[in-house]
Amino acid sequence: MGSGETSPTMVETHRSAIRPLGARPRAVLLDTPYAFQENAADISARARAYFARSVGLDVEVGGEVATADWVFSGPGSPTYALDRWLDSGTAAELRTRVRNRHGVTVLASAAACTAGVATVPVYEIYKVGAEPHWREGLDLLSPLGLQVVVIPHYDNAEGGTHDTRFCYLGERRLSRMEPELPDGTAVLGIDEHTAAVIDLTTDQVRVAGRGAVTIRRHGADLRLPAGLTLPLTELRHLTSGETTLPQAPPAPAEPPTPQTTLAELIQTHETRFTTALTANDPASACRAVLDLESDLVAWSADTEEDEGGVAQARQTLRHLITRLADHAQAARTLTTLTDALLHLRTDLRRSGDYPLADALRTALHTAGIHIDDTPTGPRWSIPRT
Known part of the structure; x- marks a missing residue:
């Protein structure tokens, strides 16, 4: 999810994801990305209330994730979470979940940054002023044949007078960073209040929410609009770098339900x-x-x-x-x-x-x-x- 993971705009996306899990699935919230914040307990409490009231999930904070039915992680610092997941073994457990096609894994906002082969260290670049660079990623998607970096908040417009698209990087920084990616790596950009739902039972990808998912390679991009469903094999083809991206996006099977932020x-x-x-x-x-x-x-x-x-x-x-x-x-x-x-x-x-x-x-x-x-x-x- 690009953002809005605990907002009304994403309720139906969450509900549709948990329906196959049956009654009373074991649900785990990984608070790692924001665990360093003084208000961490309040963020967790609000998230638990949201999932209980709006989605129907009784969520526990922390805990073992490899066999959980549903795992969620969201806002905070991508690199703070990444360092601790790599040190604790949580990274391996997350990879195992995807490789074994087990349960539902939801990575949103900061946590979504960690899913690809490389991670945007957004705090260090945007807030501290570090030189644009990549950090290693969890690389959860390579087992699915997707060699990508995931960039949430892709259409962010908070900057007003300056470019804050691409998770606050802006075009200048992202263009500078792209050549440093491993050969054949594409950017998978996810707009705010939007989700890329990869269904491993049907091998299909669905764009949900109000925005689009963008595939970007060498400065060229293809926007996949909300409401679109395509085979996972087609997404692999579009992100592989073997062919030129088409000029026109595929048309959604049906227009998406309007969402209001x-x-x-x-x-x-x-x-x-x-x-x-x-x-x-x-x-x-x-x-x-x-x-x-x-x-x-x-x-x-x-x-x-x-x-x-x-x-x-x-x-x-x-x-x-x-x-x-x-x-x-x-x-x-x-x-x-x-x-x-x-x-x-x-x-x-x-x-x-x-x-x-x-x-x-x-x-x-x-x-x-x-x-x-x-x-x-x-x-x-x-x-x-």
């Missing part, structure tokens, strides 16, 4: 909120805030810390509540002022000063306040636009 939901709710306040519709503004809070709860188990994540949603929620409070205060001030002006207009009319009373009514109308004179007295409103 939390970042997109945040933007949608914030736009709804602003539109409602502009139209002086506080009820709709409140609904936008409540819908954002509902989505925040649904995404609360997401362990990713990328742009548009749960932390940003909380910040946006607080900001919208503050704006709503400011709007309410402004509405109270407007009510006090308008009521006082209507009392003044009533007094002017009682004293026979109709021209000044009419001028006051016109001024209020110009300010967007509509006056209705009723048998029980004047009433004011602000028409919605």
Whole structure:
């Protein structure tokens, strides 16, 4: 998985993977990639809650993986995990699982970086400033005939003014690193909120989620869109380097179900909120805030810390509540002022000063306040636009 491994966008992908495992499969979460973080226990707790609530898996943290029915590992540092898996024997156990076609193995985000013949040391390059280089990989895919490096977050766009595609490497760094790969090695890029599902019972590969899987060799690439299923033999052929990549990707058998990320939901709710306040519709503004809070709860188990994540949603929620409070205060001030002006207009009319009373009514109308004179007295409103 390229990212989103504990988000609503990947729930159905997880569910479809565990269906063949039967009731109560033994499920193991490898926390190694983030074990060095101070909040490691919290990340594990959120992941366990996600898999229990959304996927129906009772997950244990750590433990022996060779015979587990389902093994998962996700965000953190690829090289931190790699060093410890190689030293502990976990690397050999993961290789054995794939070679023996046993159970389900899910590597996502940082953990996905380790799956190929080489690993992107993203922390060292992007965050520390090390020279672009590769580290050895677990090489889990060679037994399947795939000599590749796996790059998650392939379509990342967090950089804004600078290139953060290809797991934060960008084109300049990746182009520099590609010639250092062993001959015949291709890049297998997996977009965010996307999965490359290799089914070893049918020898088929399926692209699931909202993005694409990209095969890249010598700067040329072929995007395999979500919804596409192809034989594993064809993926071997496309990654082998023996032929030129075709210009057009194969067409999916059916269009994928649209997926929405939390970042997109945040933007949608914030736009709804602003539109409602502009139209002086506080009820709709409140609904936008409540819908954002509902989505925040649904995404609360997401362990990713990328742009548009749960932390940003909380910040946006607080900001919208503050704006709503400011709007309410402004509405109270407007009510006090308008009521006082209507009392003044009533007094002017009682004293026979109709021209000044009419001028006051016109001024209020110009300010967007509509006056209705009723048998029980004047009433004011602000028409919605």
